[in-house]
Amino acid sequence: MLCLASASPRRRDLLASIGVEVSVRPSEVDETPYPGEQATAYVTRLAIAKAEAAMPHTxxxxxxxxxxxxxxxxxxxxxxxxxxxxxxxxxxxxRTHQVMTAVAVTGPCGVLYRCVSTDVTMRRLTGQEISRYWQTGEPADKAGGYAIQGLAAVFVEEIKGSYSAVVGLPLYETAQLLHQQGVPIWMGHYNSHT
Structure with missing residues (x-):
């Protein structure tokens, strides 16, 4: 079992999809970027801070x-x-933009983390489409104002990289970190023999 320091139902669902049970304990951290902070450093700092903030409670x-x-x-x-x-x-x-997702996992090996960048290309959007999309309510709590796994899927022409990272958690890298910290995924004990 794993403590998930996030209220995101998308992250919980992604972890469930690889067979990881979670106890949800959202962390409150200041998400203001530091002056001049690069995106990779920013998301990595926040992922680590969120994991560390939940540690004393579990x-x-x-x-x-x-x-x-x-x-x-x-x-x-x-x-x-x-x-x-x-x-x-x-x-x-x-245009093509980047979605940066960092994941940090605490455990017997200390704090392990990875950051993944995915290129996402959107087709041209009309003002009317943008306005109608806002009215659905979906963009309100999403970074960049869209959800690739939701209604905005029709806006996305191409992605290069991890789809699950754009949704909120890079599953390939997350599984590696969980394995290093002794958290089994769907493969359970078979994973420990590799």
């Missing part, structure tokens, strides 16, 4: 993760309102 290995949408070097967080969402989606429209 004896279980703890997983923290953070995702950022990056375009032109700028980190796009969750939109505050319709105007900000429209601005974000307008910047992503017809």
């Amino acid at each position: 004896a279980l290995p703890t997983l923290g993760s953070d995702t950022a949408v990056v375009v032109d070097g700028a980190i796009l967080g969750k939109p505050a309102d319709a105007d900000e969402a429209a601005s974000m989606l307008g910047r992503l429209s017809g």
Whole structure:
């Protein structure tokens, strides 16, 4: 079993998809980027901070993760309102951007972490599409103002890299970290012989 330091139902579902049971204990950390902080450093710092913040409350290995949408070097967080969402989606429209997701797992080996970058290309979006998408409510709590696993799937022309990382957790890398910390995935004991 694993402590998930996140309230994200997407991360919980992704872990369940590889057979990992979790106890959810969201961590409250300040997500303000440091001045001049690069996206990779930013998401890695937050993933580690979230995992470490939950550690004192559990004896279980703890997983923290953070995702950022990056375009032109700028980190796009969750939109505050319709105007900000429209601005974000307008910047992503017809272009390729990066989704950076970091995962950190605490356990017997200390704090282990990885950061994954995926290229996402969106088709050109009209102002009407962006407005209608906001009205669905889906973009409100999503980095970059969209959910690739939701209605915005129709906007995505191509991805290069980890799909699950764009959703919120790079499963290939996460499974490696969990294995190192002694947390079994669906393969259970078979995994310990490799």
